[in-house]
Amino acid sequence: MKKGLLAIALFCLIGCVSAQDIQLVPPTKTGGKPLMEALSERQSHRSFEQKDLPAQTLSDLLWAAYGFNREGLRTVASSQNKQEIDLYVVLSNGVYLYDAKDNVLKLMIEGDQRAALGQPNISENAALSLVYVANIDKASNREAGFIDSGLIAQNVYLYCASAGLGTVARGSFKRPDLHTALKLTDQQEITFVQPVGYIK
Ligand SMILES: Cc1cc2nc3c(=O)[nH]c(=O)nc-3n(C[C@H](O)[C@H](O)[C@H](O)COP(=O)(O)O)c2cc1C
DSSP: OHHHHHHHHHHHHHHHHHTSOEEOOOOOOSOSSOHHHHHHHOOOOOOBOSOOOOHHHHHHHHHHHHOEEETTEESSOOGGGOOOEEEEEEETTEEEEEETTTTEEEEEEESOOGGGGOOHHHHTTSSEEEEEEEETTTSSSHHHHHHHHHHHHHHHHHHHHHHTEEEOOBOOSOHHHHHHHTTOOTTEEEEEEEEEEEBO
16 A cells, blocks of 8 residues: 555656756766867758657757857847847747756747648658747847857857757747747747758
8 A cells, every 4th residue: 555655656756756857967078079070061951850859959959049158248249238138948748948057948838849840741740840039028129039049050050060969940830829839928029940850
């Protein structure tokens, strides 16, 4: 009886942990391909193997995309240093917000929301999809959100070229559907999405 209760308690504990925030491993900030090689190999890929990224790769990708590389400042420039972009990470089990300061993926929405990303032929096998969300009330102007997202997206392209991963910036998706699925406010605007995965 006691053993049974213990097993249930353990099961609940594991279940709770798996549905919670994901603490990322510290990013590796060295290595990778030389910049000119990564630029030579940068291209869009639209076909992915169904395979998750290892913990280290996930952390490195997110740091390259939008991590802090100096006190309070990031691997990308932003208009007037507003840092108005939130980087959402859509995994098969939920939607997370990248908290670069604490190196954590904060669980925002539980469950598979990938159908709202559109273009399933591209997105369904990707290990993850990044969703760029501009906070309009924080941005210097609306255009800045799109420009600043583009800078992050290029970091992702270059990291992927360096790490042998595939990615593609995607502007074709139903904005209202994804906005609703991500439970965003009217002060938030999705600029575009970017799946990442192993190239098929
Ligand atoms: C803002 C933006 C939106 C894009 N939207 C899509 C898209 O919705 N679907 C898609 O397959 N590719 C999309 N692309 C990728 C372009 O089609 C691609 O970059 C272009 O064909 C050049 O190919 P390359 O990236 O391999 O050099 C987009 C690229 C950008 C920059």
